[in-house]
Amino acid sequence: MSAKDDMKDYLAEHPRMIGVLFALLLLLSQAGTVTAGTNTHVGP
Numbered sequence: 345m346s347a348k349d350d351m352k353d354y355l356a357e358h359p360r361m362i363g364v365l366f367a368l369l370l371l372l373s374q375a376g377t378v379t380a381g382t383n384t385h386v387g388p
Contacts, residue, residue, distance in 0.1 A: 355362055
């Protein structure tokens with residue numbers, strides 16, 4: 345059994361985790377954008 349099938353089975357048994365993973369992904373993407381936006385100084 346592959347890891348892809350294991351994850352699919354787990355998410356089928358725990359559908360709330362789909363929302364949790366989506367929210368975590370959103371949070372991480374926003375945090376990356378904020379971090380990248382604070383250091384906009386280029387050059388010496």
